[in-house]
Amino acid sequence: MSVLRLAIPTPLRRLFDYLPPPGLSAEDIAALEPGVRLRVPFGHREVTGILVAVLNEGELAHDQLKPALALLDHEPLPGRALLDLCLWAADYYHHPAGEVLSLAFPTHLRRGAPHQPAGEPGWTLSQRGKGLPEGALPRSPRQSQALGLLQKSGALSQARLRREGISTAVLRALRDKDLVAPCTLAPQHFEASARDGLKLNPDQQRAVRSMAASLGAFHCHLLEGVTGSGKTEVYLQLIDACLQRGLQALVLIPEIGLTPQTLARFEQRFDAEIVVFHSGLGDSRRLQAWEAARDGRAHIVIGTRSAVFTPLQRPGLIIVDEEHDLAFKQQDGFRYSARDVAVKRAQLQACPVVLGSATPSLESLNNALSGRYQHHRLPQRAGRGALPRLEVLDIRRQALTGGLSPDLQQALRATLERGEQALLFLNRRGYAPSLICHDCGWTAQCAGCDARLTLHRRAQRLRCHHCGASAAVPRTCPECQGDRLLTRGLGTEQAEESLRQLLPRWPVYRVDSDSTARREALLKLLDEINRGEPCVLLGTQMLAKGHHFPAVSLVAVMDADALLFSADFRGEERMAQLLTQVAGRAGRDGLPGLVLLQSHYPDHPALQALLREDYGTRARHLLEQRHQQGLPPAGHLALVRSDCADAARGEQFLADVRRQAQPQLPAGSSLVGPLPAPLHRRAGLYRSQLLLSSPSRTAARAGAALLVATAEAMPRVNGCHWSLEVDPQELG
Ligand code: ADP
Ligand code: ZN
Ligand code: ZN
Numbered sequence: 001m002s003v004l005r006l007a008i009p010t011p012l013r014r015l016f017d018y019l020p021p022p023g024l025s026a027e028d029i030a031a032l033e034p035g036v037r038l039r040v041p042f043g044h045r046e047v048t049g050i051l052v053a054v055l056n057e058g059e060l061a062h063d064q065l066k067p068a069l070a071l072l073d074h075e076p077l078p079g080r081a082l083l084d085l086c087l088w089a090a091d092y093y094h095h096p097a098g099e100v101l102s103l104a105f106p107t108h109l110r111r112g113a114p115h116q117p118a119g120e121p122g123w124t125l126s127q128r129g130k131g132l133p134e135g136a137l138p139r140s141p142r143q144s145q146a147l148g149l150l151q152k153s154g155a156l157s158q159a160r161l162r163r164e165g166i167s168t169a170v171l172r173a174l175r176d177k178d179l180v181a182p183c184t185l186a187p188q189h190f191e192a193s194a195r196d197g198l199k200l201n202p203d204q205q206r207a208v209r210s211m212a213a214s215l216g217a218f219h220c221h222l223l224e225g226v227t228g229s230g231k232t233e234v235y236l237q238l239i240d241a242c243l244q245r246g247l248q249a250l251v252l253i254p255e256i257g258l259t260p261q262t263l264a265r266f267e268q269r270f271d272a273e274i275v276v277f278h279s280g281l282g283d284s285r286r287l288q289a290w291e292a293a294r295d296g297r298a299h300i301v302i303g304t305r306s307a308v309f310t311p312l313q314r315p316g317l318i319i320v321d322e323e324h325d326l327a328f329k330q331q332d333g334f335r336y337s338a339r340d341v342a343v344k345r346a347q348l349q350a351c352p353v354v355l356g357s358a359t360p361s362l363e364s365l366n367n368a369l370s371g372r373y374q375h376h377r378l379p380q381r382a383g384r385g386a387l388p389r390l391e392v393l394d395i396r397r398q399a400l401t402g403g404l405s406p407d408l409q410q411a412l413r414a415t416l417e418r419g420e421q422a423l424l425f426l427n428r429r430g431y432a433p434s435l436i437c438h439d440c441g442w443t444a445q446c447a448g449c450d451a452r453l454t455l456h457r458r459a460q461r462l463r464c465h466h467c468g469a470s471a472a473v474p475r476t477c478p479e480c481q482g483d484r485l486l487t488r489g490l491g492t493e494q495a496e497e498s499l500r501q502l503l504p505r506w507p508v509y510r511v512d513s514d515s516t517a518r519r520e521a522l523l524k525l526l527d528e529i530n531r532g533e534p535c536v537l538l539g540t541q542m543l544a545k546g547h548h549f550p551a552v553s554l555v556a557v558m559d560a561d562a563l564l565f566s567a568d569f570r571g572e573e574r575m576a577q578l579l580t581q582v583a584g585r586a587g588r589d590g591l592p593g594l595v596l597l598q599s600h601y602p603d604h605p606a607l608q609a610l611l612r613e614d615y616g617t618r619a620r621h622l623l624e625q626r627h628q629q630g631l632p633p634a635g636h637l638a639l640v641r642s643d644c645a646d647a648a649r650g651e652q653f654l655a656d657v658r659r660q661a662q663p664q665l666p667a668g669s670s671l672v673g674p675l676p677a678p679l680h681r682r683a684g685l686y687r688s689q690l691l692l693s694s695p696s697r698t699a700a701r702a703g704a705a706l707l708v709a710t711a712e713a714m715p716r717v718n719g720c721h722w723s724l725e726v727d728p729q730e731l732g
Contacts, residue, residue, distance in 0.1 A: 002029050002056060004068060006049035007090075007097035008042060009110075013708070015052055015097060016042075019067040029054065035076025035083045037105075039069040039112055048072070048112035050101045052087065073115055075182060077294065078104040078311040081348040086309065088348075089341055092701070093726050094708045095334045103309040103334075106287045117291060122185035123171050124155035124296070124313075127216075129179035142170045150180060154246075157185050183313060184295040192272035192299040194240040198233050198382075207234050207376035212241040214352045214374075215316060220343055222323075222368040223356040223376045224616065227584025228548075230382030231356045232262070235319050236269050238354065243272060243299050247316020247351070251302045252338055254325035255545055256280065261526065262321075266300060277303030277310065305330060305338040308345060315349045318342050322545065323355035323364055324577055326729055335725045339364075358584055359577040359615045362623050366633040369623070379616075381588075388555065388586040388593025390611050394602040402498020403490045403558045408596055409502060415554040416506045416534045420591060422554040423537045424495070425544065425582050427562055429512050430454035431494045432487035435462065435473070439482035444474075448684040455487055457494075467683035495558065496538055503536060511539035544581040550589035555582055560597040564604055567678060568731055569631050572606050573622055580615040630693070632727070636700035638692040639728040640707050641677070644720040647686035651676075653717050654690040661710045666699040678731075685721075691731070700726075 004018045018040050020029045032054055040049045046069065076083065082104055090097035102110045109115060129147060137144040146166045150156060161171065174180040200208060203225075211221050211234075225231045239249045253262060256278040266274055275289040275298040292298035296313030303310065305328055308318075320328070320339050328338040339355065346353035355364050355373070368375035381387060398405040403426065404412070415422045434452040435444040444453040446464035453462035455473065463470045476483045487494070492512050499508045509525055529537060532551040537543065563575040579597070587593020599607060609618055627634040640657060644650025654674035662671065670693050677687035692707060694700035704726055711722050 002026075002054050003065065004032070004038065004051055005053040005055055006038060006040065006068075007052050007087075007101050008040070008047055008049040009096070009098040009102050010042070010047075011096055011099075013094065013096050013712070016040075016049065017055070017065055018049075019065045021068040021070050024071065032071075033076050035078055035080065036074070037072040037077070037109070037112065039072060041066050041069065048110065049098065050083075051076075052083075052097065072112060077109065077115060078309075079313075081315075081345070082309065082311050085341065085345050085348055088344055089336055093334065093336050094704060094724050095336075099334055100336075103306055104311060106290045107283050108287055117184040117295060122155050122157040122183050123150060123161060123175075123180050124183040125150045126178055126181045127314075128177075129174070132179060140170075140173070142166060143174050146170055146174060147179060155183055155185060181313075184291075190273070191246075192243040192270060194236075194243065194270050194272075195268070197237045197240065197269065198230075200233065200237065201230070201380075201382055203378045203380065204230050204234050204237075204382065207378065208237045208241075210374065210376070211238050211352060211354060215242055215245060215247070216350070217352070218347045218350050219352040220346065220367070220373040221352060221354045221376060222360060222364050222373045223354055223378070224360050224365070224368070225356065225358060225376075225378030226381065226387060226614070226616075227358040227581065228381040228383065228385050228387075228588045229358070229378035231321070231358075231378065232265060233382065234378070235321070235354070235356065236265070239270075239300060239317065239319075242317040243270070245316060247314045248293070248296065248298065248312045249300050249317045249319065250307070250310065250312060250315065250342075251300065251319045251321065252308055252328070252342060253302065253304060254322045254327035255542070256304060261548060263302065266302065270300065272299035273297050274300040274302065277301070277307040279304070308338045308341050312349075315345075315351050317351055318346050318353040320353065320355045322357055324357045324359050324361040325545070329729045331730070335723075335728075337727060337729075340727070359580050360619065362573055362619060362626060363633040365619055366623055369620075377616075383588070384590035385588045386592065387614075388583055388595045390583060390595045390597070392560075392602045392607055392611065393596050393598045394600075395598045396600050396602075401502060402495050403598075404495075404498070404502065405598060408556055408558075408598060411554055411556070411594070411596060412503065412536065416503065416536070418553075419534050420553040421529070421532070421535050421537065421549065421551040422556070423539075423543060423549065423552050423582075423585050424499070424556050424558055425539065425541070426490070426492050426495055426558040427540050428454075428489070428491045428559075429456075429465065429493070429540060430463065430491035431457040432491055433489040434487070436486050436488050437477035437480065437482055438484035438486050440477060440480040442477050442479040444471075448682065450679055450681045454491060466679060469683075490559075492538055492540060499536055499538060507533075507535045509535060509537050511537060511543050513540070513542065541578060541582075543585070544578060547585060548588055549585055551591070552585055552593075553587055553591040554594050554596070555586040556596040556598065557582060558598055560599040560607065561601060564599075564601060564606060569626075569629075570729070573619070575606060576610060576615055576618050576622075579610060630695065636694045636697050637728055638694075638700055638704040638707065639725045639731065640690040640692070640711065640722060641725065642674070642688050642720060642722045643682075643685040644688075644717065645685060646719065647676075647680070647688075649717055650674075650686050650720055651688045653711075653714065653720055653722065654688055656714060657707060657710050658690055660714075661706050664706055666694060666702045666706075668696075669694040669699050669703045689731070 086101045090100040242249045293301045294311040367373040395405045432455045449466045461470045496510045583595040642650035651674045673690040674688045692703045
């Protein structure tokens with residue numbers, strides 16, 4: 001009797017065994033493939049599980065196992081490699097396999113809806129089948145015939161093959177030899193083509209050539225190219241090479257804010273089916289895009305983080321643009337790095353992966369410098385733009401108007417008068433980061449967090465930027481009833497107001513998540529900016545990301561000090577990345593670019609280093625330091641967090657985990673903590689953490705597994721929740 005082992009979307013880190021559903025023959029059961037969905041009873045509910053393995057015996061005696069209710073699929077919807085990828089990720093990140101696997105399905109299917117593919121079932125050649133010479137199957141004339149037909153036409157419907165006298169059994173036999181694969185034939189299948197690209201410069205040419213030569217096998221490439229060096233052009237020409245081989249390309253980008261421009265460039269270049277996954281997509285559009293990626297109709301799939309789990313019929317290339325970006329790291333629940341998962345996926349699907357950035361993460365740089373990744377450099381801007389000049393503006397003792405020093409105001413005016421655009425960067429949303437009573441000193445605090453509330457004047461709300469809580473703005477002080485409430489500090493809303501007053505002749509556009517909550521609003525704004533009329537753009541780090549604004553010649557960072565004093569060991573890497581990316585928006589189209597950094601600490605070594613050396617040089621120095629300190633990427637970390645309504649109990653829980661795990665820790669590994677997280681209380685919960693530090697990835701994996709097993713074996717603490725993060729990017 002067989003037992004079905006299933007992944008089920010629950011918080012439990014284990015798989016679940018069931019008896020096969022009634023009505024399946026032994027033959028049917030033997031033919032079940034991992035990845036098919038089954039409807040099963042689970043507690044008092046019915047849920048959709050995903051078959052991971054068919055076993056001959058379960059852990060439990062058969063009479064204790066419940067039968068599954070129904071088989072939902074005849075064939076697995078995500079392919080074998082994607083299933084393996086999800087199982088790898090579940091294991092690597094210590095996350096329940098059922099929850100990870102659910103990312104490989106759109107909502108309807110995740111909930112158990114029947115799969116109704118558009119089009120009809122057919123068969124296509126696999127990679128191996130394409131290369132097989134004629135007459136290679138002399139002992140199976142039917143198989144040989146089927147292969148010949150498919151080699152002639154690429155793909156044929158099952159019905160058509162049957163008319164040629166070819167049975168499903170013959171096709172299955174070919175599939176088992178990995179020569180053909182089932183597919184769904186939709187009427188829209190068409191061959192992609194590309195318009196001519198730009199004439200590449202020698203650096204770009206070298207990169208495209210060697211990356212294109214690696215198509216068809218797993219290779220990891222780091223494309224390190226300064227801002228405006230033509231990385232996107234390299235991607236486009238590489239994708240062209242991929243499409244010419246009849247393969248699909250998957251492009252991951254950090255944020256949806258980037259898609260309008262990126263998408264437009266792709267659409268202009270290719271006559272191809274391009275599908276885009278973004279958070280604004282409704283369920284049914286998402287399902288359509290997913291089907292098109294899965295059945296191979298989509299030639300190019302572009303998406304943010306979770307798109308790394310999109311099934312692809314003929315994966316040929318994965319690109320991770322702006323690979324250093326934190327947006328690739330999921331920060332709650334299943335805390336995975338889409339970049340790292342992309343590398344693993346490329347390995348499992350035997351295709352190349354390209355990580356591209358002007359400011360590569362030290363992790364990727366380390367892999368490139370050690371020879372694990374192929375390293376391609378584009379040290380110069382490609383088009384007409386030169387790299388901008390950087391200057392620090394000493395704002396000590398300066399009279400600031402709306403956060404702008406006289407020098408900056410003058411530079412702004414000069415830029416606008418020349419008919420050019422300026423971009424101001426301020427990483428704080430809202431009007432002011434605090435509201436304070438002038439009479440008694442009361443400040444508006446979040447009830448649930450160790451944080452002040454930010455005043456949003458236009459919306460007339462106080463908002464917590466940590467937990468999202470919001471409150472009405474009081475008219476008088478809740479402590480002393482005084483009516484002199486003052487604001488402290490400067491947010492984008494207030495800076496916008498001041499800019500309008502200082503520069504009444506020119507439009508000021510604010511770009512942050514408040515002003516562009518709607519996608520259409522952002523698109524409209526980008527169109528407006530790209531008309532090239534003189535204007536001021538003011539925004540948060542959203543503005544730093546990959547945008548190409550040809551008319552911007554001045555970039556200013558209003559408060560560089562906000563980036564200087566980070567408690568995180570990655571602080572300086574992050575600062576250098578952010579400032580280099582922001583600066584990279586200047587002078588991209590021939591205009592000489594200038595970047596001004598306002599600071600009270602003009603001599604700060606981190607700022608001075610940025611003036612002296614470019615990101616690449618700086619990053620290599622920082623990497624040396626990490627090696628000396630044994631910090632990532634030289635060392636490997638995992639973080640156990642507790643969130644608890646009671647501060648002491650959360651910390652005690654971690655202390656107990658530490659005490660029990662300590663004696664069995666892998667050699668060279670150590671534990672630090674429990675310590676309160678930098679923001680100790682958030683949304684009413686006290687957060688503490690225990691940090692595992694290991695000299696090697698193997699030791700870190702063993703250490704993390706030990707911590708999870710220890711924490712799981714401990715009695716549950718009421719009102720307390722714990723989680724583990726592998727390769728944490730922010731120790732907060
Ligand atoms: P990146 O992605 O590295 O920031 P882009 O691909 O956006 O750079 O290129 C920056 C600018 O340079 C764009 O305007 C692009 O059209 C132009 N460009 C890129 N490659 C070339 C080339 N080989 N010749 C001329 N212009 C180029
Ligand atoms: Zn007061
Ligand atoms: Zn809060």
